[in-house]
Each structure stands twice: as structure tokens, then as C-alpha cells.
Amino acid sequence: MNPDKLKIAILGGTGNIGEGMVLRLALQNLMTDGVKNEVIIGSRSRETADEAAKQALLELGNCGFDTSKIIITGNTNLEAAKAAELIILTIRFDHVLPLLDESREALENKILVTPVVPMAKEGNLFIYKPPAEGSAALAIQKKVPESTKVVAAFHNIPAGKLKDIVKCKAVHDAIVCSDDAEAKKLVMELAKNMGCLRPLDGGPLNQASIMESLTPMLINLAKLNGLKDLGMNFS
Amino acid sequence: MNPDKLKIAILGGTGNIGEGMVLRLALQNLMTDGVKNEVIIGSRSRETADEAAKQALLELGNCGFDTSKIIITGNTNLEAAKAAELIILTIRFDHVLPLLDESREALENKILVTPVVPMAKEGNLFIYKPPAEGSAALAIQKKVPESTKVVAAFHNIPAGKLKDIVKCKAVHDAIVCSDDAEAKKLVMELAKNMGCLRPLDGGPLNQASIMESLTPMLINLAKLNGLKDLGMNFS
Numbered sequence: 001m002n003p004d005k006l007k008i009a010i011l012g013g014t015g016n017i018g019e020g021m022v023l024r025l026a027l028q029n030l031m032t033d034g035v036k037n038e039v040i041i042g043s044r045s046r047e048t049a050d051e052a053a054k055q056a057l058l059e060l061g062n063c064g065f066d067t068s069k070i071i072i073t074g075n076t077n078l079e080a081a082k083a084a085e086l087i088i089l090t091i092r093f094d095h096v097l098p099l100l101d102e103s104r105e106a107l108e109n110k111i112l113v114t115p116v117v118p119m120a121k122e123g124n125l126f127i128y129k130p131p132a133e134g135s136a137a138l139a140i141q142k143k144v145p146e147s148t149k150v151v152a153a154f155h156n157i158p159a160g161k162l163k164d165i166v167k168c169k170a171v172h173d174a175i176v177c178s179d180d181a182e183a184k185k186l187v188m189e190l191a192k193n194m195g196c197l198r199p200l201d202g203g204p205l206n207q208a209s210i211m212e213s214l215t216p217m218l219i220n221l222a223k224l225n226g227l228k229d230l231g232m233n234f235s
Numbered sequence: 236m237n238p239d240k241l242k243i244a245i246l247g248g249t250g251n252i253g254e255g256m257v258l259r260l261a262l263q264n265l266m267t268d269g270v271k272n273e274v275i276i277g278s279r280s281r282e283t284a285d286e287a288a289k290q291a292l293l294e295l296g297n298c299g300f301d302t303s304k305i306i307i308t309g310n311t312n313l314e315a316a317k318a319a320e321l322i323i324l325t326i327r328f329d330h331v332l333p334l335l336d337e338s339r340e341a342l343e344n345k346i347l348v349t350p351v352v353p354m355a356k357e358g359n360l361f362i363y364k365p366p367a368e369g370s371a372a373l374a375i376q377k378k379v380p381e382s383t384k385v386v387a388a389f390h391n392i393p394a395g396k397l398k399d400i401v402k403c404k405a406v407h408d409a410i411v412c413s414d415d416a417e418a419k420k421l422v423m424e425l426a427k428n429m430g431c432l433r434p435l436d437g438g439p440l441n442q443a444s445i446m447e448s449l450t451p452m453l454i455n456l457a458k459l460n461g462l463k464d465l466g467m468n469f470s
Contacts, residue, residue, distance in 0.1 A: 125438050128445065170470070175456065201459040202452070203360050210363065210452045217437070217445045221410065221469055224436040233468045234456055235405070 006037040006186075009084030011077045011099065012091035013041035014052040017115065020162025021088060021154070022056050022072060024194040027165065029069045034193040035186070038071040042080030049074030063166050081106040086113065086186070088154070093118035093136050100143045109147045111183045114140050114208075115154035117215040124223070126216035130209055137177070137208035149183035151176060152208035153191065153199075155215050158229040161196060172231030175202035175211050200234065241272040241421075244319030246312045246334065247326035248276035249287040252350065255397025256323060256389070257291050257307060259429040262400065264304045269428040270421070273306040277315030284309030298401050316341040321348065321421070323389070328353035328371050335378045344382045346418045349375050349443075350389035352450040359458070361451035365444055372412070372443035384418035386411060387443035388426065388434075390450050393464040396431060407466030410437035410446050435469065 008025055010018050022041055028034025041056070043049035053074035061067045074080075081087050081103045089096055093116050100107070116136040120129045133139040137152040144150065153176040161170055174197040178184035188199035202211060218230045243260055245253050257276055263269025276291070278284035288309035296302045309315075316322050316338045324331055328351050335342070351371040355364045368374040372387040379385065388411040396405055409432040413419035423434035437446060453465045 125442070127441075175452075200456050203455050203459055206362075207360070207452065207455065210448045213445045213448060217410075217442065218469065220438050220442065221435050224438055227469070230469045233470065234453065234462070234465045235468070 009040045009080035011042035016159045018090035040080040041074045042077035086111040088113040119216045128213040135209035149180040151178040160229040177202040244275045244315035246277035251394045253325035275315040276309045277312035321346040323348040354451045363448040370444035384415040386413040395464040412437040
């Protein structure tokens with residue numbers, strides 16, 4: 001892995017949370033100490049991904065950033081995973097496991113980041129619905145090759161604030177869990193340089209169930225208390 | 236229940252988190268819009284509880300507060316529960332269920348507040364260990380009379396900041412869950428007037444497992460990231 005130019009695939013990168021991640025990760029190329037990278041948006045359709053990549057570059061240009069140093073491309077989820085060294089799964093849990101089956105070979109020796117939250121609606125509120133393994137993170141780890149380093153992160157980042165690259169100065173805490181110390185460190189560095197996150201070490205991967213369960217809680221808290229696009233801070 | 240003078244028992248009130256709760260609740264008698272109350276500290280030994288009550292009054296007096304309007308007494312957990320209208324369980328989970336058995340009659344028609352977190356140590360870190368019912372709150376609800384209104388609250392309040400009634404201006408979020416709307420409202424009002432908490436409606440009691448699981452996470456985050464006495468904020 002070449003830390004001077006990290007290839008990052010954001011599978012499901014055309015979705016709500018993926019969009020902000022693409023912008024914030026791509027912008028790190030303009031920072032003195034960001035991890036230099038190439039962002040590949042993955043989607044079910046290559047055309048949709050391609051279009052999202054063009055839109056992201058356009059938006060960064062419109063904000064006044066020098067896009068000549070920024071690389072954002074689009075591809076199918078499978079091709080994006082093949083090309084990348086670090087893969088972020090911004091995909092609904094029920095679509096994740098089939099996609100991992102399909103792209104198993106592409107995951108060998110890669111870092112796989114899961115912000116995936118299995119949840120369901122019960123009445124007006126959301127509840128956490130972990131699989132038998134205890135969490136999406138542990139179900140994912142069971143599914144991927146042994147050489148894949150699974151990192152749980154970015155579950156509780158408010159999508160609206162993440163996307164708002166110019167105005168949003170709010171800093172939220174991003175808990176990162178993994179059994180692989182090096183992969184965890186790299187993801188914490190990426191998070192730090194997103195400009196709106198304070199990464200916190202959340203311990204080993206089996207702690208991810210708590211982070212996953214926070215997402216339905218944040219949605220419910222917002223709904224029940226007239227709040228919006230909630231993030232978390234610990235102090 | 237007379238809202239002009241609410242009798243509150245804090246079972247296990249001589250412990251770390253109980254101590255701050257006693258002080259903050261008793262102080263509401265000096266506020267224009269606080270719920271006027273009488274605080275009864277419960278403990279396994281009446282003498283220990285009595286001594287803690289005297290110490291609390293002394294501390295409030297030393298801080299310059301007019302203690303003539305403040306009532307804090309001590310008693311056994313059982314007698315405290317009998318005397319109170321609202322009972323707060325600041326007790327370890329493994330001691331809670333036997334105590335509820337013993338004081339079953341005293342719980343009829345009362346509000347029972349649980350900040351109880353079932354957790355265990357695994358290596359250097361804590362993990363959440365809910366009972367078969369899914370959470371301590373649901374196990375407690377199953378145990379008590381049907382007329383008892385169970386409210387889950389105060390799981391994630393940093394004890395040190397809660398105790399520091401003079402200096403601590405930090406405001407943390409306190410999520411409150413219950414199936415009884417009126418009991419939830421009263422506990423949210425008590426929380427608000429503690430002076431360092433913003434109460435948030437967390438929905439029904441079956442949401443309590445998430446709040447309970449946050450406590451080991453906060454302890455782990457503090458340990459892993461060199462932080463201390465962590466509370467939470469949602470924004």
C-alpha cells in the first residue's frame with residue numbers, strides 16, 4: 001500500500017452519506033498533511049457512479065477548490081472494490097453480504113471500512129436489528145477473506161453536515177473500532193483530516209455493536225425532540 | 236403524589252453516582268421552578284445512609300446554600316423505598332433484582348428510575364452484558380408490580396461532574412425512556428433542574444438497551460483516548 005496515493009473506493013458512494021465522504025476524502029489532496037488519495041465512487045450502475053464523480057468534481061470546483069489535484073472517478077461496486085486499497089461500505093446491511101460474496105477476491109489484503117447499521121422501523125421509531133453474529137461488523141468479518149482488515153467507523157456522522165464542506169465547522173466524534181492497529185490508525189487519520197471529525201479509538205471490532213446501535217438512537221432522539229441531523233460529542 | 240413535595244429515595248445513594256444525585260436533587264428546593272422534594276438516601280446499613288445524609292447537608296452548607304429548606308435523611312434501602320414516591324436505583328445490576336423482590340410491596344404505584352447498567356470486564360475493556368430480557372430496564376419492569384412506572388435515565392452522567400455542584404457548568408445530555416408519559420415528563424423535569432443536564436426524550440422503555448450499552452463504551456473511550464469522566468452531547 002502506497003501511503004502517498006491511497007486508492008479509496010466508496011461503495012454505494014452515490015447515497016446520502018457516501019456523497020459527503022467522497023467530497024471530504026477528495027479534499028484531503030489539498031491539505032499539507034492529509035492522506036493523498038484517489039476516490040472511486042462505486043454504484044450498481046457505472047453510469048450513475050460516473051455522473052456522481054463528475055458532480056462531485058463540479059461541486060468542489062464551484063466551491064473554489066483547485067480540482068487539478070483531485071481525482072474522483074466512478075465505476076461499478078465490483079470494479080471499484082478491485083481497484084481500491086481501502087473500501088468503504090456505505091450500503092444498506094441487506095445488500096452488503098451479497099456484495100461481499102460477489103467481490104470476495106477483490107477484498108484480499110484490503111482495508112474494509114463498515115459504517116453499516118442493521119436497523120428496522122418499529123412504529124414511529126427505529127430499532128437496532130443486529131444479525132446473529134452480534135453486529136454488522138462481526139457478520140462482515142465472518143464473510144470476508146482472513147487477510148481483509150475490517151474497521152468499523154463513520155456510523156454516526158450526520159450526512160447533512162458531512163456534505164456541507166464549506167459552511168460546516170461543527171466537529172463531531174467519530175469512534176473507530178478494529179482488531180488491526182495499523183488499519184485503525186489509518187482510518188483515524190482519514191477521519192481527522194475530514195475537517196469535521198475528532199476520531200476516537202473505540203477498541204476492538206467486537207465493540208462495534210454499540211456504535212451501530214447509536215444510529216437508530218440518534219434518529220429517534222432527533223424525531224422525538226425536534227432536533228435535526230444529530231452527531232455526538234464526548235467530553 | 237403531591238408535586239409540591241416529592242419524596243425521592245436514592246437506593247445505593249452512598250455510592251459514586253448516588254452522591255451527586257442527592258446533592259443536585261436536594262438543591263432543587265432552592266430553585267424557583269425546581270420540583271420541591273425530600274431526599275431519602277437508601278443503603279444496606281441505616282447508619283451509613285444516615286451519615287451520608289449528614290455529610291450531604293454539611294457539604295451544601297459549606298458551599299453557602301441555605302440548608303433550612305433542604306431535607307435529606309438516610310435509611311435502609313427497604314425503608315427508603317417504602318417512604319418514597321419516586322425511587323432511583325443507583326445500585327449494581329447483580330444486587331438490583333434481589334432488592335426488588337424484597338421491596339416489591341413498597342413499589343406499588345411508584346415511579347422507579349433505573350440508571351442500572353449490566354456490564355462486565357473483558358481484558359482491559361468493559362462490555363455490555365444485558366440479561367435475557369434485552370436490558371436491565373426490561374428485566375426490572377418484568378420484576379416489579381404492574382402499577383410501578385419504570386423510567387430509564389441517568390446511565391451516562393459523569394459522576395465527578397455531577398458531584399461538583401459548584402464548579403461544574405458542563406451540560407450533558409440525559410436520555411430518558413419510559414412507557415409512561417407522565418412519569419417520563421417528571422423525570423425529565425428533575426433532570427433539567429439538576430443544572431448540568433439537558434433531558435432528551437428517548438422513547439419507550441425498550442430503547443433503554445442502547446443507553447445502557449453506552450456506559451461501558453464511555454468508560455472504554457475514556458481509557459483508550461486519555462480522556463476522563465466523559466458525558467455525551469447530541470447536536
